[in-house]
Amino acid sequence: MWNANSQLRLCSSILRQRIKQQQQEFLIGTSIRRSFTTTEGSRPTIIHKRSIDILHDPWFNKGTAFSMTERDRLDLRGLLPPNVMSSQQQIERFMADLKRLEEQARDGPNDPYALAKWRILNRLHDRNETMYYKVLIDNIAEYAPIVYTPTVGLVCQNYSGLFRRPRGMYFSAQDRGEMMSMVYNWPAEQVDMIVVTDGSRILGLGDLGVQGIGISIGKLDLYVAAAGINPQRVLPVMIDVGTNNEKLLKDPLYLGLQQNRLEGEEYISIIDEFMEAVFTRWPHVIVQFEDFQTKWAFKLLQRYRNTYRMFNDDVQGTAGVAIAGLLGAVRAQGKPMTEFPKQKIVVAGAGSAGIGVLNAARQTMSRMSGNNEASFESSRSQFWVVDANGLIAEDRPNIDPDALPFARTVKELGPLGLQSGSSLVDVVRQVKPDVLLGLSAVGGLFSTEVLEALKGSTSSRPAIFAMSNPTKNAECTPDEAFAVLGGDIIFASGSPFKDVDLGDGRIGHCNQGNNMYLFPGIGLGTLLSGSRIVSDGMLQAAAECLAAYITEKEVLNGTIFPCVSSIRDITKQVAAAVVKEAIEEDLAEGYRDMDARELQKLSQEEILTYVQNNMWSPQYPTMVYKKD
Ligand SMILES: NC(=O)C1=CN([C@@H]2O[C@H](COP(=O)(O)OP(=O)(O)OC[C@H]3O[C@@H](n4cnc5c(N)ncnc54)[C@H](O)[C@@H]3O)[C@@H](O)[C@H]2O)C=CC1
Numbered sequence: 001m002w003n004a005n006s007q008l009r010l011c012s013s014i015l016r017q018r019i020k021q022q023q024q025e026f027l028i029g030t031s032i033r034r035s036f037t038t039t040e041g042s043r044p045t046i047i048h049k050r051s052i053d054i055l056h057d058p059w060f061n062k063g064t065a066f067s068m069t070e071r072d073r074l075d076l077r078g079l080l081p082p083n084v085m086s087s088q089q090q091i092e093r094f095m096a097d098l099k100r101l102e103e104q105a106r107d108g109p110n111d112p113y114a115l116a117k118w119r120i121l122n123r124l125h126d127r128n129e130t131m132y133y134k135v136l137i138d139n140i141a142e143y144a145p146i147v148y149t150p151t152v153g154l155v156c157q158n159y160s161g162l163f164r165r166p167r168g169m170y171f172s173a174q175d176r177g178e179m180m181s182m183v184y185n186w187p188a189e190q191v192d193m194i195v196v197t198d199g200s201r202i203l204g205l206g207d208l209g210v211q212g213i214g215i216s217i218g219k220l221d222l223y224v225a226a227a228g229i230n231p232q233r234v235l236p237v238m239i240d241v242g243t244n245n246e247k248l249l250k251d252p253l254y255l256g257l258q259q260n261r262l263e264g265e266e267y268i269s270i271i272d273e274f275m276e277a278v279f280t281r282w283p284h285v286i287v288q289f290e291d292f293q294t295k296w297a298f299k300l301l302q303r304y305r306n307t308y309r310m311f312n313d314d315v316q317g318t319a320g321v322a323i324a325g326l327l328g329a330v331r332a333q334g335k336p337m338t339e340f341p342k343q344k345i346v347v348a349g350a351g352s353a354g355i356g357v358l359n360a361a362r363q364t365m366s367r368m369s370g371n372n373e374a375s376f377e378s379s380r381s382q383f384w385v386v387d388a389n390g391l392i393a394e395d396r397p398n399i400d401p402d403a404l405p406f407a408r409t410v411k412e413l414g415p416l417g418l419q420s421g422s423s424l425v426d427v428v429r430q431v432k433p434d435v436l437l438g439l440s441a442v443g444g445l446f447s448t449e450v451l452e453a454l455k456g457s458t459s460s461r462p463a464i465f466a467m468s469n470p471t472k473n474a475e476c477t478p479d480e481a482f483a484v485l486g487g488d489i490i491f492a493s494g495s496p497f498k499d500v501d502l503g504d505g506r507i508g509h510c511n512q513g514n515n516m517y518l519f520p521g522i523g524l525g526t527l528l529s530g531s532r533i534v535s536d537g538m539l540q541a542a543a544e545c546l547a548a549y550i551t552e553k554e555v556l557n558g559t560i561f562p563c564v565s566s567i568r569d570i571t572k573q574v575a576a577a578v579v580k581e582a583i584e585e586d587l588a589e590g591y592r593d594m595d596a597r598e599l600q601k602l603s604q605e606e607i608l609t610y611v612q613n614n615m616w617s618p619q620y621p622t623m624v625y626k627k628d
């Protein structure tokens with residue numbers, strides 16, 4: 001339960017973890033405890049191929065970094081230029097090429113260059129995975145916007161043209177009855193993480209059909225870079241049930257099924273078949289549902305969450321990140337987090353993301369203020385929800401059942417001069433909210449008029465969350481927000497923006513409020529705990545860990561989310577919090593040689609070491625050839 005003590009407990013435990021972590025980094029390689037000393041990636045790699053086949057396999061290829069003895073041992077001599085490069089030299093050569101593009105891009109339009117960078121990185125991904133992830137991890141702040149939002153959106157939009165080598169698996173409506181055998185076509189014996197999409201709502205770009213595979217690939221890049229999931233054990237998946245995108249339906253070069261989306265039972269039976277197939281081959285896999293349109297996101301989550309190791313990133317990951325940000329916004333006002341239940345929050349957007357955030361925020365408020373039926377009921381009145389048809393009130397016909405709990409009563413609205421369907425600007429003007437949160441996918445929705453209305457906020461430091469992706473869908477830019485409201489606000493956006501120079505020596509901080517701060521840790525923590533499900537408690541633990549990661553000083557300076565360059569560290573902490581919660585809930589069944597009983601005995605610090613030691617990092621392994 002949330003109270004001042006739990007807040008303190010969290011902050012001090014994070015501090016303790018950081019100190020321990022430094023000690024542990026020193027200790028790795030020495031014998032801490034048999035059961036969690038094997039560092040991921042330190043074992044030699046057994047390969048069953050030789051010669052040119054190795055160079056064409058991105059999982060094993062080291063390119064010019066193969067030593068002369070390896071070249072002899074693996075029949076590679078003469079197939080590479082003679083100069084053996086270190087992995088660092090390889091990266092320098094690659095980066096010099098990539099940077100040339102940046103020099104040209106400095107004054108040019110942004111998008112084509114971002115796409116060109118993606119192509120260059122993707123080609124590296126195709127030929128040498130180890131080097132690709134080394135480049136990504138070492139330069140995550142620079143390249144997350146290329147492999148992830150915003151450029152990944154552009155990549156999905158242009159995927160038919162960009163497609164060269166296949167990556168991941170495609171299950172289509174034509175594969176009904178075949179999936180159980182098809183799944184064995186994937187070459188890896190073990191898969192830890194699947195990210196699956198049906199392409200129906202890719203970021204805020206709508207239905208992109210089969211081209212949505214790009215988002216599964218981008219999310220899994222972060223799983224490898226941030227969570228240290230072994231790249232040989234990730235699987236991007238696209239389930240192609242058709243598309244309702246008229247442009248794609250008419251495009252002769254479109255790569256997917258050119259039919260309207262299947263609906264109802266036909267649709268569900270395909271997703272069911274896919275789930276059964278992947279969990280039959282890999283019983284311990286974790287499946288992240290990504291960018292399913294709202295009408296299926298909730299239904300599929302309810303259908304599978306108690307049976308399979310799965311979660312929906314847009315509903316649950318986003319909710320956790322928003323909670324962490326909302327608590328940060330309370331602290332940024334100089335108040336304790338426990339004041340959160342008093343915040344007035346206007347949410348624009350009642351889709352999978354908006355409703356996910358609303359449910360989680362309401363539960364968090366309720367937990368903080370009594371954790372009973374009465375507190376749950378009363379916390380409802382802190383939210384005003386506006387969608388494409390304006391303010392949601394109970395007298396709206398055919399109200400979406402997921403939004404119904406947040407519909408305002410006509411009685412409540414009367415004194416404010418509001419009614420069902422009132423515009424966002426009127427709602428903001430009358431409610432005077434502490435927080436204005438956008439998950440609407442409508443770029444520019446927080447217009448100058450809306451931001452002007454927020455000047456009436458009763459908060460000393462109103463918060464604006466323009467969380468829609470990609471960049472052009474952000475409800476407003478930080479420049480717009482700071483220009484209208486001045487420096488005393490908190491700003492977060494789903495896609496990255498630059499900080500704003502406020503002109504008086506101060507900087508307006510632009511936080512990136514994106515589920516990337518949670519999903520990799522949720523996945524890794526679930527994997528390492530061996531929990532059969534992803535429980536609400538595990539998700540809550542992840543959100544609390546993220547909330548506590550930011551120091552008091554940072555929060556007061558307007559920082560409510562960590563910087564992207566610390567994503568690997570925050571992911572490790574989140575994963576450890578998830579493992580700990582799974583142990584406490586008695587869900588942890590163990591992973592590899594760490595069984596449930598061993599897990600139960602670990603201290604908090606030991607859990608962190610266990611997580612760290614199981615994170616893959618991009619180092620070339622020693623290779624040993626064995627005949628099949
Ligand atoms: N920052 C992050 O981590 C995340 C951001 N998102 C973003 O959230 C956005 C929405 O995602 P979903 O909820 O799945 O989409 P959705 O399409 O299901 O929902 C959009 C909602 O916005 C409402 N809307 C449309 N026009 C509006 C207007 N003029 N005023 C107010 N509301 C309006 C719609 O009625 C609907 O309720 C996307 O852009 C997505 O990229 C989603 C997940 C995570």
Ligand SMILES: CC(=O)C(=O)O
Nearest residue numbers: 203204314469514515
């Ligand atoms: C970030 C994310 O998951 C989305 O925009 O859908």
Ligand SMILES: [Mg+2]
Nearest residue numbers: 203290291314
């Ligand atoms: Mg998403």
